[in-house]
Amino acid sequence: MTIGATTTGPIKRTRTSAVTAWESLFRAQVAVMRTLAAEFPTxxxxxxxxxxxxxxxxxxxxxxxxxxxxxxxxxxxxxxxxxxxxxxxxxxxxxxxxxxxxxxxxxxxxxxxxxxxxxxxxxxxxxxxxxxxxxxxxxxxxxxxxxxxxxxxxx
Missing domain, CATH: 1.10.10.10 (Winged helix-like DNA-binding domain superfamily/Winged helix DNA-binding domain)
Known part of the structure; x- marks a missing residue:
């Protein structure tokens, strides 16, 4: 295994995981905020x-x-x-x-x-x-x- 191969794999997985987590967080936040705004009591x-x-x-x-x-x-x-x-x-x-x-x-x-x-x-x-x-x-x-x-x- 080359040095590039060992460092690229985990870095790529970390970036992918970060993007996936961000996407999930962002979509959850938007969904919750839309619901709360629609249900706003006044x-x-x-x-x-x-x-x-x-x-x-x-x-x-x-x-x-x-x-x-x-x-x-x-x-x-x-x-x-x-x-x-x-x-x-x-x-x-x-x-x-x-x-x-x-x-x-x-x-x-x-x-x-x-x-x-x-x-x-x-x-x-x-x-x-x-x-x-x-x-x-x-x-x-x-x-x-x-x-x-x-x-x-x-x-």
């Missing part, structure tokens, strides 16, 4: 608006710098800015100047926004449980969370 806010409220609700003071919020949500930066403006107009979030950076903006979840989030979250959790929690056992759910965190660089 027309009062959109799935993407809920994502913003969800991310803000997880912060100790229910606020994030806009640039940090952009890193957390599932939308592109220009879309987030427009979405934030709509949420501000409805009183669900507030835009505040960044205390340490005059160019920055802090997005804060209002009490009205938090109440909206909580009301929707209870029903949305039922869809998540049915689509994910009821299909995997507790050990699989733990493994899935650990693997996804590892892929995201959270270990």
């Amino acid at each position: 027309r009062d806010i959109s799935f993407n608006e809920y994502d913003v409220l969800f991310n803000l609700s997880r912060q100790p003071d229910r606020s994030l710098r806009l640039r940090d919020l952009n890193k957390e949500v599932l939308l592109t930066q220009p879309s987030v800015s427009r979405l934030i403006d709509r949420l501000v107009a409805r009183g669900l979030v507030a835009k505040c100047p960044e205390p340490n950076d005059a160019r920055g903006t802090v997005i804060r979840l209002t009490d009205t926004g938090f109440e909206m989030f909580r009301r929707v979250a209870v029903e949305h959790m039922k869809s998540i449980t049915a689509r994910v929690g009821d299909r995997l056992d507790p050990a699989e759910l733990e493994t899935l969370a650990a693997l996804c965190d590892k892929l995201r660089g959270i270990e």
Whole structure:
């Protein structure tokens, strides 16, 4: 056996396995997201608006710098800015100047926004449980969370 033959085989299998795993992960994510969006429990806010409220609700003071919020949500930066403006107009979030950076903006979840989030979250959790929690056992759910965190660089 030549050196090229021994190193090419495992490398090719690793690449193939990585592509296969990515394809499976991506298709599962799309399928779950489509179902959750279709089953989203309200027309009062959109799935993407809920994502913003969800991310803000997880912060100790229910606020994030806009640039940090952009890193957390599932939308592109220009879309987030427009979405934030709509949420501000409805009183669900507030835009505040960044205390340490005059160019920055802090997005804060209002009490009205938090109440909206909580009301929707209870029903949305039922869809998540049915689509994910009821299909995997507790050990699989733990493994899935650990693997996804590892892929995201959270270990």
